[in-house]
Every structure is written in C-alpha cells, then in structure tokens.
Amino acid sequence: MNFGGGLNRFIATSCRHHFSHHLRSDFSSLHFLYCYFTTATDLIRLPTAHLSELEDIVPNLPGAFEKGIIIEKFKTCSNLRQLESIYAFMVKNSYNQDCFMINQFASACSTFSQTDYAIQALTQMNDPNIFVYNAVIRACVSCFAPIQSLQIYLRMLRAQISPSSYTFPSIIKSCALISQLRIGEAINAQIWKFGFKSHVFVQTSLIDFYSSFSKIFESRQVFDEMIKRDAFVWTSMISVHAKSGNMVSAHKLFDEMPEPERTFATWNSLIDGYARIKDIKSAEFLFNNMPSKDLISWTTMINSYSQNKLYQESLSTFNQMTKQGITPDEITMATVISACAHLGTLDIGKKIHLYIAKNRFNLDVYIGSALIDMYAKCGNLDQSLLVFYKLPEKNLFCWNSIIEGLASHGYAKESLKMFTQMKKEYIKPNGITFISVLTACTHGGLVKEGRMYFQSMIQDFLIPRGIEHYGCMVDLLCKAGMLEDAMELIKGMELEPNGVIWGAVLNGCRIQKNLDLGRVAVEKLMVLEPDNSGYYSLFVKMLAEENRWSEVARIRSSMKEFRVEKKSPGSSWIEIEGKSHQFSASDKYHECSKEIYLLLDRLYGKQLLDACVFEYDEYISFL
C-alpha cells in the first residue's frame, strides 16, 4: 500500500523505531494506521505538507461532519485510540484550528491523563483564544502537571491574551501543588491587576491556596475583603478554620452565615471539624440536628466515630444509613472496612467486600489497603494477600498494610521480601513502613537485618527516626538478649526515651533475669507512666522469681500508697453470628456457657500433657 512519498517515509521510520513487530501485520486495515500514529503528537508533528496526504488514509467518521457529533464523540470515547482517531479526523478536516473543538479535545485529553496531546494541539493552533488556553491549563492541573499549566499561562500572556476568571482557579491550584507560596502571591497580584478582586470563584481558590500553606490569617484576609460571598466561599472559610482545629472561629462563621445559604457541605465541614478535635458530642449534635443529610454527611459521621475510636458506633451509623435507603460509595466503604478491621468483625468485613464486588465498585487504593488490613487483622492472611495481588493499582498504603500484615503474623522473611519488592516498584517507604519492617525483624529475631534497615531508613530514604523506631529497635535488641547494645542505643538517642522504650528494656531484663537494669527501667517508668501498673506487676514477678520477697512487699505497698490502679486486662473479641463476645485471660464472664471453660480446662490439660503446640487438625479432632 502506498501512502505517498513523504508519508511513506514517515511511517517507515515510525515503524522502525516503535512498531517493527507490527510490520508483518495486515497493511490494508485502516485501523492499523492508528498504530503508526500512536500518539496525537505524531500526527501533529507531521509536516504540514503531508497533511493533504491524510485525505486518503484517515477514514471519515460516520456522520461526523457536524461539529456537534464530534464533540459528542469526545464525550463518549472510551480509550486513547478512539481519542486519537477523532483527532486525526479533525486534522484532516482542519477542525484542529477550531477553538471550541480544541477546547473540548483538551478536556477529553485530561480524562486520559494525556496533557501532552492537549499542549501539542494548542501549539498547532494559529490563533488560540482564551477558552483554549483555559481548557489546556485546566487539563494540566487535573493531570497533576502544574509546571506545564504555569508554562501555558506564561505563553498565553506572551501572546497578549488576557486571563479570565476561569484561568485563575487552575493557576492558583498549580502554585499550591508545587508548594510555591511566592508564585501564588505574584498570581494574587495579577488577579488584582486583571480585576478579579471580588470574583467569588477566584477568591475561593485563593482561600484554599493560603490555607494549604497554613496561612490561615491570609486566608481569612481574602475572605474578609470580599464584598459578595456565596455558599462556596463561606463553606471554604469554615472548612479552613475547622481543618486547622479552630472550631470557635469555624462555628462563629457558621452562625454569621445567612441560614438559607448553608448547604450540606457547610454542615459537613463543621461536623468533620468537631470530630478532628475529638469533640464527638458536638459532631453528633450537629449531625442529629441538621435539616437533612446527604451521603457525605453520613460518611463524615461514620468517619467521625472511627477517628474517635468509636468503631461500634461507626458501624451502627452505617447500618442506619443503609436502612434509610442511602447507597454508600467507595469512600463510605473504605471507612467502614477500616472500622471492621479495628473491631475484628470479619463477618461484616466479608459482607462489605462481597457488596463491593457485586456492585462493581472501583477497587481503589483506599478500599484495597483497608481490605488488606482488615483481613490481616481478622486473622485471614490468605485473603489479605489475595486482595493485595488482585489490586490493579498499589500505593504506599497498600504496601504498608501487607508488610504489616505479614510481620504481625510472624512471617518475618516474607514481610521483608515484600519490602524489597516495594522498593523495586519505586514506591518510596515512609516512617510507618519502617515500623512494620523493624517489627518483622523483631519477630524473626533478625538483629543484623534490623540494624541494617534502621540505618537504611535515614541513609537511603532520609526518613527521620521517630521515638517509635527507637522503640522497635530497642525491643528487637532486648528480645534478642542484647541488653548492652540496647542501652547503648538509648544513650545515643537524640530523643528523650519514653515508656515504650523502658518497657521494652524491662521486658528484656525479665528474659535475661537482669534485676539491676530492670530496677533502673522501673524507676524510669515510675516517672514516665506512674499510672501504668503493668510494669510494676512485671517487675514484681521478676523479683518473686528470684525470691526477693522483701522488695516485692515494698513495691506493693508503694503502689498502694500512690494509688496505682490495677490495669484492666487486655482482651479479645470474637464475633459469632453477628454477636460480639469479649474474652480476656482467665476471665469468668461467660458463665452462661460452661462448655467454654470445660473445653479450656481440657485443652490446658492436654497442652500440659504433651507440652506442644496444637496442630489445627489435632485441635479439630479434639473438639
């Protein structure tokens, strides 16, 4: 097939470079043509002289000579290839100089994250107007290409085209995305210069901009200088105050705001703000007293409970919501799954997973990491791994969840393997990752590796060591019996050691039967956590084991003297048929079902008999 000299050469080079494996394919298929022009950029770069040659090879889109039909096609096109073929058609028919159509094209590009197409299409135009520039700038921002959007803005000014009110929200957002306060301030000056000082859309974006640098005062200044305010501006300002924890100002603005202007968003921001400062009662009050609720109100309230560790309430609010016939979305689900993880309610968690699958919810990174965590925390590591491998996209949260899941189940090597894999996929770990990694090393007794990772976090990833990381490291060394090394680490810390660290030391002393160092640790703990009786009890146990009864008595009496409350025992929950049951070591809560204790006695007896770990089927046959 002959496309004509120039174009033939163009295609041939294209082929050699990118698509030699396609050469053997059927040349007669017109569809195949688009394989050569894999990008609209290729098309645009075609020398103008060759455009006429396109006449023969670009097919007509059925009935597409009406602009409206092409624009319709932008909206319905579902993949990049389709977008390219529409653009090819536009080039052929010189629609690529039509401002309105390129405007639509740029928007379509942003849905496929193809900002370079939009930029190239703009470049190709002889006389782009403000609408085209705005569309391309917006496309860049929505595809997280803030630098490009600023470049286009500059190009626009050079072309003597004045920005409009549509230009600035995107430009301001770009400045926030690249954390450039100074540039944003310069843009703010231009906003004044071009006369958008009281434009609500523009000013709303400025309020948001200053708050992203924690410049609440400047945010408020923008708000106060406005002549007219709409619901968006009010809500933005309330939200800024609420997010910064200043609920007094937030609520004051809420009261000042004309009542009919209040929207769902206004109420929801306030509820969320109260939940953040742990004032769950106020959040609840607003939620119960708002005139009506939308999905986000419900999700906010569900999340408010979760933020305040009231997971049971979180789930019951979710139930109430569904009973009222409100359909949850991905965001609601991610929150609810997280609540299930904290409660250990595998039943409900599974149901929600099923619901998500059935209703074709997008399995995104939020839901993904929540599910991974939920299954791992509920003891179903296999499911957890399955979800992890099935995720189409994985971010840091997903990796952290699976690394933590494996570590907490005692799969130290596997957990570290995951960590290696994560680094291979260029996902940058954070401080949380290293907590799990160090925990994995502790479980596996991997002292050398632990030390290596402890170095690596600061050397390779510039992650500052938190007190938690020292806690993990001290725990690792103490559990491995290396008390001297642990003490050396503590002495070299730039942070003041906390109770967790001395607790780890004390625990190490118990294993090593080191009473002297144990005494040092207990003395520190008496100051750091005077109310935590667990440490005293541990030390008393150590003393008793060494028959130091006089010291035992002394500590016991000083505990009484300082009125140290006995620590309530740690407990577990299990859910059976939708009902949650609480257990703790040597509890007697379950009098109603004597069999539990009978079985426990038998198990305990058997355990003593052969002093071995129960195998699963052995356990089953025993039942």
Next chain:
DNA sequence: CTAGGGTTAG
C-alpha cells in the same frame, strides 16, 4: 472554573 467525606502504625 470555586466548597464538604476515605486507606496503613502508635
């Protein structure tokens, strides 16, 4: 073109 809700550790 502007506002409100999401995941991991402790």
